[in-house]
Amino acid sequence: MLPIISPSELKALSSENLIILDARTGKDIRQNYLEKHIKGARFIDLDKDLAEIGDDAAFGGRHPLPSIEKFAETLSNLGISEDAHIVVYDDKNGSNAAARAWWMLKAFGFEKVQALDGGMQAAEKNGIPFSSGEEIFDKASLITKESWSLPTSTLKDVENELQKDSSTVIDVRDSYRYRGESEPIDLVAGHIPGAINIPFSENLDENGLFLSPEMLRKKYNQLLENKPENLIIHCGSGVTACHTILALTYAGFDIPNLYVGSWSEWSRREGKEIAK
16 A cells, blocks of 8 residues: 555545544644544644653654554544554645654554645645534554554664764755754754755645655655665654655655654754754
């Protein structure tokens, strides 16, 4: 199953095991969800469900992963069972929490997980039914897992790999942030020394849809000089990095490592060099 699903494909799905997740973020997002969402969609919160925000972003970044046990409880509360076919969307072309939710669900062990191409806007444009208010559903049995099954890297891992020149570290933030021209979210502008910049926005076409798998494969093979292995992907806080991981997976590459702490951790950690 491809990790991306088009609005027309979603519209044609009739699986009784289908669960749609609304992973939009922003101010008053819960209220926005209640006012309008894809019919049947269940709300999942980036800050509360897809992260476990700590006291100090210097250790774990702004959006550290929750424990696997806490995420299992979230899935149970959302009525998600092991045989579910899950489609997740946001209003940022899948580039924000939809991609993070996709990564976490895959890392939890779900096989049938897809992000909606073009997100909420494309769904509306393609005539997918919308609704408002709360969605009523039953809780599911708790699924137990011992650990996340997709590869991650710690700050120390990133440091070691760069020193050994044994991995390519990709920063997917906008180029002006990478260059250190300004920083709208974190405390310090710049980038991890040795990291290269491939903005996640380059995974999309002019309409905000993912490039085809063939185009993405050609693009990344060229950018990585046909060495698409030993990759570590990061962003500001481990959220939009998942968009590039999603794109690479869609293109048929092996799923690379996610540096969850990302720039928000590196830039706050005492003694870490910052490049501009």
